[in-house]
Amino acid sequence: xxxxFPVVTENLKRLYKMGAIIxxxxxxxxxxxxxFGRFTDELKHYAQAGIQNFDxxxxxxxxxxxxxxxxxxxxxVQKGFLADLITIEGNxxxxxxALTKVKMVMKAGTxxxxxxxxx
Numbered sequence: 610x611x612x613x614f615p616v617v618t619e620n621l622k623r624l625y626k627m628g629a630i631i632x633x634x635x636x637x638x639x640x641x642x643x644x645f646g647r648f649t650d651e652l653k654h655y656a657q658a659g660i661q662n663f664d665x666x667x668x669x670x671x672x673x674x675x676x677x678x679x680x681x682x683x684x685x686v687q688k689g690f691l692a693d694l695i696t697i698e699g700n701x702x703x704x705x706x707a708l709t710k711v712k713m714v715m716k717a718g719t720x721x722x723x724x725x726x727x728x
Contacts, residue, residue, distance in 0.1 A: 614654075621658045631660075632676045633668040649709045656705045663702055692718040 624631060633651060648669075655665045674684025683691050694715040699707030714721045 618654070618658045621655065621660070625658070625660050625664075630672060630676070631668050632673045633665065634673065649706075652705055652708060662705050665705060666701060 621631070633655065634648070652665050652669060655668070656662060660668075671680065671684040674680040674682075683693065686694070692715055694713075695711050696713040697707050698710040698712055701707045713723045
């Protein structure tokens with residue numbers, strides 16, 4: 610898999626520069642972070658490929674919602690949307706690694722876990 614990283618990274622850069630719609634997900638067959646890799650590893654790889662952190666966050670939220678035609682239910686913090694949220698320590702716009710410092714998880718409006726998470 611590691612031999613594929615340069616090819617995948619170059620293709621990702623090219624698609625991003627072309628303005629392609631790119632969603633973010635960890636189930637792409639293991640080419641980025643190993644089989645069944647962590648989602649945050651995927652996002653870090655996007656940053657290493659030169660994608661801006663703001664765009665990475667959009668890919669993981671509203672873009673993914675549009676790709677699966679659920680933009681009217683998920684992908685934004687908005688009244689009437691499903692409340693799947695995390696709080697983190699740090700600013701992912703400055704450092705994408707902040708997404709690994711999860712303090713709270715909420716799924717469908719229900720608090721699932723707080724503090725001590727390692728994603």
